[in-house]
Structure formats: C-alpha cells, structure tokens
Amino acid sequence: xxxxxxxxxxxxxxxxxxxxxxxxxxxxxxxxxxxxxxxxxxxxxxxxxxxxxxxxxxxxxxxxxxxxxxxxxxxxxxxxxxxxxxxxxxxxxxxxxxxxxxxxxxxxxxxxxxxxxxxxxxxxxxxxxxxxxxxxxxxxxxxxxxxxxxxxxxxxxxxxxxx
Amino acid sequence: xxxxxxxxxxxxxxxxxxxxxxxxxxxxxxxxxxxxxxxxxxxxxxxxxxxxxxxxxxxxxxxxxxxxxxxxxxxxxxxxxxxxxxxxxxxxxxxxxxxxxxxxxxxxxxxxxxxxxxxxxxxxxxxxxxxxxxxxxxxxxxxxxxxxxxxx
Numbered sequence: 001x002x003x004x005x006x007x008x009x010x011x012x013x014x015x016x017x018x019x020x021x022x023x024x025x026x027x028x029x030x031x032x033x034x035x036x037x038x039x040x041x042x043x044x045x046x047x048x049x050x051x052x053x054x055x056x057x058x059x060x061x062x063x064x065x066x067x068x069x070x071x072x073x074x075x076x077x078x079x080x081x082x083x084x085x086x087x088x089x090x091x092x093x094x095x096x097x098x099x100x101x102x103x104x105x106x107x108x109x110x111x112x113x114x115x116x117x118x119x120x121x122x123x124x125x126x127x128x129x130x131x132x133x134x135x136x137x138x139x140x141x142x143x144x145x146x147x148x149x150x151x152x153x154x155x156x157x158x159x160x161x162x163x
Numbered sequence: 164x165x166x167x168x169x170x171x172x173x174x175x176x177x178x179x180x181x182x183x184x185x186x187x188x189x190x191x192x193x194x195x196x197x198x199x200x201x202x203x204x205x206x207x208x209x210x211x212x213x214x215x216x217x218x219x220x221x222x223x224x225x226x227x228x229x230x231x232x233x234x235x236x237x238x239x240x241x242x243x244x245x246x247x248x249x250x251x252x253x254x255x256x257x258x259x260x261x262x263x264x265x266x267x268x269x270x271x272x273x274x275x276x277x278x279x280x281x282x283x284x285x286x287x288x289x290x291x292x293x294x295x296x297x298x299x300x301x302x303x304x305x306x307x308x309x310x311x312x313x314x315x
Binding site for chain 2: 031069088094101104118133135160
C-alpha cells in the first residue's frame with residue numbers, strides 16, 4: 001500500500017510537472033533544457049502544499065526521490081528530441097523522400113550537414129576545457145583525466161563498441 | 164547499506180555475464196536488461212523485504228545508469244575523447260571527420276536504421292519504410308509540441 005501511495009504521489013507530480021513545463025514553454029518561451037528545473041521545483045512545491053493536510057503527505061519525501069527519477073527520464077527524452085543523432089537522420093527525410101548516403105550527410109539537420117554536428121560537439125567540449133582546438137584536436141590535462149575515467153566506466157559497464 | 168552495495172554488484176556481474184554471452188551487446192539490449200532487473204528486484208523487495216528505501220534507490224539507480232550508459236555508448240564527444248586518449252597523437256578536424264566520424268559514426272547510424280527497418284535501400288537510394296514514416300510523424304508531432312525547429 002505504501003508503495004502505491006508513493007507511486008500515486010509521484011504520478012500526480014509527473015502530470016503537474018509536464019503541464020507546468022509546457023505552460024512555461026508556451027507562455028515564457030522556456031526553450032532551454034536547463035530551464036526544466038524551474039517547473040520541477042515548482043511542481044514539487046505544489047505537491048507538498050496540497051498534500052500537507054492529507055494522509056499521503058507523510059510519503060512526500062519518499063516520493064521526492066521518485067520525482068527526481070521522473071525528472072531525469074523527462075530530461076533524457078527532451079535531450080533525445082533536441083540532440084538525437086539517429087532521430088535527426090530520420091527527420092532529414094522530411095523534405096527529400098529519396099536520398100543517398102552522401103545526400104543524407106549534406107541535408108543533415110536542415111542542411112547544416114554531418115560535419116556541423118562534429119564541429120558542434122567539438123566546440124561543446126572545448127568550452128568545458130576538455131580539448132584544445134587549434135589546427136588539430138588535442139586533449140587537455142583535464143580531458144585526459146576525464147577520458148581515463150570514461151574508459152574505466154566503459155569497462156565497468158562492459159561496453160565494447162560505440163553505437 | 165550492504166543491501167545497496169549487493170544490488171549494484173549483482174547488477175554489474177549480471178550485466179558482464181550478459182555482455183559476454185550475447186553476440187552484440189547494444190544499448191537496446193542493455194535497456195531491456197535494466198527494465199527486467201528493476202521489475203524483478205522490486206517484486207522480490209515487495210514480497211520479502213518491503214523496503215521503501217531500496218525501491219527508491221533502485222528507481223534512481225536504474226534511471227541514472229541508463230543515462231550514463233547511453234552517454235558512454237552513443238555520445239560523439241565521448242568517442243572523440245577516447246579516440247584521442249587511445250591514439251595518443253593529435254588529429255586535424257578534417258582527418259577525424261573523414262577517417263573516423265563519417266564512416267564509423269554517421270554511416271554506421273544510417274546502416275543501423277536500414278538494419279532495424281526504418282530505412283529501405285534500393286540501389287544506392289535510401290527512403291523511409293512504413294515504420295520510418297510512422298516514427299517521423301511522431302517526431303514531427305513531438306518537435307511541434309516542444310517548439311523545436313531543428314535537432315542534431
């Protein structure tokens with residue numbers, strides 16, 4: 001029963017959170033993914049406030065952890081829509097119905113091209129000071145340290161290949 | 164505390180065994196494994212332990228591990244970093260694009276889409292299959308709901 005009450009509370013949170021996010025998106029143009037934190041915090045406050053006189057309230061702190069898990073799933077979904085590599089290949093068929101391999105590479109992401117995605121990701125990691133980007137790409141000391149951690153993490157999770 | 168450590172270790176050992184036993188351990192297989200693991204461990208928890216903290220821990224652990232795995236398996240930035248670490252020499256952007264990115268990331272993704280039935284291949288041309296068209300409609304709808312003009 002306790003499990004069900006936590007799931008119920010988190011379910012209510014989930015609905016409020018998505019509605020609030022969409023409201024912020026349409027009314028205040030919250031288009032950045034980082035801005036989803038605001039509706040997340042607000043919907044938790046709303047759940048807390050409206051459940052405080054109810055029996056279910058004692059499970060609020062337990063539900064908070066599940067709410068965080070819901071938030072991570074939602075952010076992952078938004079990231080997939082916004083940054084998804086494979087998804088963008090499918091959407092490149094919106095305008096052209098038949099394409100060759102090279103044509104897909106050219107029309108990728110509304111005509112930005114497949115090289116653009118590489119440059120975009122390189123600039124992203126350069127901003128974080130993970131790589132040095134002059135004529136050649138080179139790892140910084142921090143990048144080297146991070147790359148070692150990544151290799152170890154891949155070993156721990158038994159990842160052999162890249163997708 | 165011990166129960167959490169045991170749960171994580173059990174998860175990792177089982178994951179290692181599955182990766183050794185399966186021919187190609189893809190993200191999809193890992194995803195299915197995490198879902199099954201989460202359901203089974205919580206059924207066990209619900210029947211025998213009735214521990215809410217374990218339920219909370221497993222929920223967050225499963226979501227975060229999927230997030231981390233997806234990054235380590237698919238992220239282009241991670242691929243670049245590991246490539247630079249293992250090759251030990253610097254590379255120009257053009258060279259990296261031609262030798263690594265285009266054939267091993269971009270073309271590979273297109274091939275995966277063909278293999279999974281999202282794209283059909285006729286001679287050198289590729290076009291969306293019925294399944295691909297269905298997904299394109301869903302993506303278009305999701306993009307319009309979230310007011311995303313471009314992706315990538």
